[in-house]
Amino acid sequence: MTDLVGARLIPHDTASLETLREIERRVLWLAVRMVDHANGGGADNDRPQDAIKVGGHQASSASIVSIMSALWFGVLEPGDRVSVKPHASPVFHAIQYLLGTLDRSYLTTLRSFGGLQSYPSRTKDPEPIDFSTGSVGLGAAAPLFAAAAERYVYAHFPERVGRGRVPRYIALMGDAELDEGNVWEAIIDPATQGLGNVTWVVDLNRQSLDRVIPGIKAHRLEQMFAANDWHVVEVKYGHRLQAAFDLQGGHELRDHIDAMSNEQYQSLFALQGDELRARFCAGATASLSEFLSQWPNDELGDLVLNLGGHDLGALLDAFARADAVTDRPSVIFAYTIKGWGLPIAGDPMNHSALLSAAQIDVARADVGLAVPEEWDRFDPSSAAGRWCDRVGADLRSADLFPPQSTIEVPATLGYNPVAKPSSTQEAFGRLMVGIANDPALSRHVLTTSPDVTISTNLGGWINKVGVFAPADEVDWIGEGRLLKWQPSPRGRHIELGISEMNFFLLLGQLGLTQEHTGETLIPIGTVYDPFVLRGLDAFIYGLYSGAKFIVVGTPAGVTLSYEGGAHQSTITPSVGAELPSLSSVEPAYGVALDWLLCDGMANVVDRDGGESMYLRLTTRPIDQSPFAAARVRLGDDTLRTHVLAGGYRLHESVVDGPAVTLVGSGAVLPEVLAAASVLEAEGVAADVIDVTSLDRLHRAWTSAQRSALRSGSSAVDDSHLSTILPPSRRSAPIVCVHDSASHAMSWLGSVFGTRVVALGVDSFGQAGSIDDLYRHFSLDTASITNAALLALS
Numbered sequence: 001m002t003d004l005v006g007a008r009l010i011p012h013d014t015a016s017l018e019t020l021r022e023i024e025r026r027v028l029w030l031a032v033r034m035v036d037h038a039n040g041g042g043a044d045n046d047r048p049q050d051a052i053k054v055g056g057h058q059a060s061s062a063s064i065v066s067i068m069s070a071l072w073f074g075v076l077e078p079g080d081r082v083s084v085k086p087h088a089s090p091v092f093h094a095i096q097y098l099l100g101t102l103d104r105s106y107l108t109t110l111r112s113f114g115g116l117q118s119y120p121s122r123t124k125d126p127e128p129i130d131f132s133t134g135s136v137g138l139g140a141a142a143p144l145f146a147a148a149a150e151r152y153v154y155a156h157f158p159e160r161v162g163r164g165r166v167p168r169y170i171a172l173m174g175d176a177e178l179d180e181g182n183v184w185e186a187i188i189d190p191a192t193q194g195l196g197n198v199t200w201v202v203d204l205n206r207q208s209l210d211r212v213i214p215g216i217k218a219h220r221l222e223q224m225f226a227a228n229d230w231h232v233v234e235v236k237y238g239h240r241l242q243a244a245f246d247l248q249g250g251h252e253l254r255d256h257i258d259a260m261s262n263e264q265y266q267s268l269f270a271l272q273g274d275e276l277r278a279r280f281c282a283g284a285t286a287s288l289s290e291f292l293s294q295w296p297n298d299e300l301g302d303l304v305l306n307l308g309g310h311d312l313g314a315l316l317d318a319f320a321r322a323d324a325v326t327d328r329p330s331v332i333f334a335y336t337i338k339g340w341g342l343p344i345a346g347d348p349m350n351h352s353a354l355l356s357a358a359q360i361d362v363a364r365a366d367v368g369l370a371v372p373e374e375w376d377r378f379d380p381s382s383a384a385g386r387w388c389d390r391v392g393a394d395l396r397s398a399d400l401f402p403p404q405s406t407i408e409v410p411a412t413l414g415y416n417p418v419a420k421p422s423s424t425q426e427a428f429g430r431l432m433v434g435i436a437n438d439p440a441l442s443r444h445v446l447t448t449s450p451d452v453t454i455s456t457n458l459g460g461w462i463n464k465v466g467v468f469a470p471a472d473e474v475d476w477i478g479e480g481r482l483l484k485w486q487p488s489p490r491g492r493h494i495e496l497g498i499s500e501m502n503f504f505l506l507l508g509q510l511g512l513t514q515e516h517t518g519e520t521l522i523p524i525g526t527v528y529d530p531f532v533l534r535g536l537d538a539f540i541y542g543l544y545s546g547a548k549f550i551v552v553g554t555p556a557g558v559t560l561s562y563e564g565g566a567h568q569s570t571i572t573p574s575v576g577a578e579l580p581s582l583s584s585v586e587p588a589y590g591v592a593l594d595w596l597l598c599d600g601m602a603n604v605v606d607r608d609g610g611e612s613m614y615l616r617l618t619t620r621p622i623d624q625s626p627f628a629a630a631r632v633r634l635g636d637d638t639l640r641t642h643v644l645a646g647g648y649r650l651h652e653s654v655v656d657g658p659a660v661t662l663v664g665s666g667a668v669l670p671e672v673l674a675a676a677s678v679l680e681a682e683g684v685a686a687d688v689i690d691v692t693s694l695d696r697l698h699r700a701w702t703s704a705q706r707s708a709l710r711s712g713s714s715a716v717d718d719s720h721l722s723t724i725l726p727p728s729r730r731s732a733p734i735v736c737v738h739d740s741a742s743h744a745m746s747w748l749g750s751v752f753g754t755r756v757v758a759l760g761v762d763s764f765g766q767a768g769s770i771d772d773l774y775r776h777f778s779l780d781t782a783s784i785t786n787a788a789l790l791a792l793s
Helices: 014-038 058-074 086-098 104-108 138-156 158-163 175-179 181-188 218-227 239-245 250-259 262-270 273-280 286-292 297-304 312-324 357-366 383-399 424-436 459-465 500-510 513-517 529-544 572-578 590-605 625-634 636-645 666-681 694-711 748-752 770-776 781-792
Strands: 081-083 169-174 198-204 231-235 330-335 445-449 493-495 522-527 550-553 582-585 612-616 647-651 659-665 685-691 734-738 756-759
Touching: 014 058, 014 086, 014 104, 014 312, 014 357, 014 383, 058 086, 058 169, 058 198, 058 312, 058 383, 081 138, 086 104, 138 158, 138 169, 138 181, 138 198, 138 500, 138 513, 138 529, 169 175, 175 198, 175 218, 181 500, 198 312, 218 231, 218 330, 231 312, 239 250, 239 297, 239 312, 250 286, 262 273, 273 297, 312 330, 424 459, 424 590, 445 500, 459 493, 500 513, 500 522, 500 529, 522 529, 522 590, 529 550, 529 572, 529 612, 550 590, 572 582, 572 612, 572 694, 582 590, 582 694, 590 612, 590 625, 590 636, 625 636, 625 647, 636 647, 636 694, 647 666, 659 666, 659 781, 666 685, 666 734, 666 781, 734 748, 734 781, 756 781
Parallel strands: 081 169, 169 198, 198 330, 231 330, 445 493, 445 522, 522 550, 550 612, 582 612, 659 685, 659 734, 734 756
Antiparallel strands: 647 685
16 A cells, blocks of 8 residues: 555555545445434434434535545645535545544434534534534635634744644535625635635536536636636546547547536436437537447446546546645636435435435445444455554644643723713724733734724724734835834734625634634624624624634614614624624723723633623713713722623612613613603602623523523522612613614513513614604603603503
8 A cells, every 4th residue: 555645645556546446435335324324214223203304415425525535535634624515514424434533423323413413513513623514605715714814823923833834724615605605705805815725626516406507607617716816726527538538539529528518417327328328429420429439338437427526536636736836725626426426316306315225225235335334444454444544643633732822811901081972982992002002912812804994993903013914015105194004914903805704704713713723813803883794694604613703893873873774783782692602792881891892802712611702882972971980889890790791780869769770781871871860850760770781681691590490490580680680679660772673672671570661773774963863763861761751650
């Protein structure tokens, strides 16, 4: 057997290729059998089934099995990172099993509770997975942004390159994923240019879920990549066809196949003998028919169906050609057949098709196995067994990173409130400058933005730390500007084009550098809050993948008044509260923002127990003195604890009269406080609670309920709401006020069974002053006062 260099196969060695083909056939069998078992296949299968189909993708797995076998057993080296197309999950698990990374017991748990996931998951699958996939297009683009994040890490932490090589980032994707717009947004973004350690592999099987795709668009796709400065490699034909093309008259064969429709070519896989020859030669010239006569019927299929995406030698050559170009990303278009090697190959309806029990028996026999050993690994003494053991041990050695220094995040950045009214967005900008002045902390902090850097108050930070670029660039505009925009490898801000999908994809991969490179970053991204929803799919993807980052949505709400309804966000607080692994916060005052931002950074550093943070900020300046009064009354320690827990009593009424609790969040607090003053003048005891995190309040309350449910005890609320709503006020009605959809806070009355009047924004906004819009949406002082009187009535 040929020796391996790292985990790389020396191409074109006949014995090695034959061993690799044996591994390829076993991978296909295991992937197909896993799906079969999940759906109740096998005489001794005692897996419970219900009325809902389990599903699986035997045909889609077969499509990419050659690519993945060549990659894992002949190309990958320690440290390389791979994103696997969603429907190839069974293939990935089969490979990890043969490499010794996955225990055999998991092979019969595909799509079961606590078992192997339907699609690769970083956080839920038992074996190490580099990138979660599922929502098509996102897993494809993730390695590109991961490589951009790694490039940043290596520029700022050169000791991380000490492993001797720069790892490759490889994405395996179905051709239908190129229909997703986010893929093209990713490849044209300036932040992803020049990443020579990135390779995308397109499994070009030319089928969607329901049909064979008519027409041939691969050439157009290749041109689009080339136009964006990608290195394009095509693997269309295998070695048999390439040899035939080189014969006299072989050009006619190539022209005939190139001109053939996808539908006609795919239909050949269901035919044999005379039928296959007749279908293939339909429309062929007499000279081509004569040329093909030198191959008998039992060999013709092996010739004309010899696609490059299932030729291991051709695939290894393609990966080598991609590796040879190091100044830009590469994309490999590998022509494959959906269902390759299976009786359902090329069937337009094979996407969710399952092999019958009889077909499974034939497939088992084809790989030389009987039922008792059908799940076995290779004999360790065999060539295939030695190969798998060597590659598995080699690849697992990549998990060791040099230790990194401890990141100390302070509890406060020492924000000093200004005397005049100020906004949380303004305070955020000042806090970022404070971070820049702390060399130990700011070394790990970086920012990113989709072309809204200045309008989200990152200007001061950028003047301090600069803009990141892989190489020094000339600043042709000069030093006379208020903003110093000097790109260099030392910069700590990554500027993106106007794409919120790219923004969240990059933010998610920056939030995984500890896992990918061993170095923890604290990524902070700023985006217009109304456009958080434009990148929501990628936002969710980052959280699902376990990334840790801070996203700042600003300006927020109809408080962004003059910009009109298209630039006003109303449902983002609900989105932030409902997303798992995310703490959504909305402070009204600068000091509270200081404490919450530090808490968010500490959570990013805490890789085991931490979570991401979503800060919702506004540009409306408000008086800071009410918070200063609360600091005097409660003390910083208690107040900070309450702010981080989700809310505090901003104003405690001393009026002896009927009581009402006014609950506000963010920019509406001035109106809430003014309403409290009006009510107190009328003899109503109006307390004011500032909710800094509706999300944290809700989680603590529901957690207490779940604990009671599981223990079978009485539901006693011991969450933070019990602290900020003392017994004497729990029966008082609540008026909640929020620059968001009114339902976001309406649940507060459920905690202690209290009447609630919820004021919020339940229709699209419009242009106008803040006063105009607050009156229109009943967020003004008079409306809040009337709501309180209504609640008391």
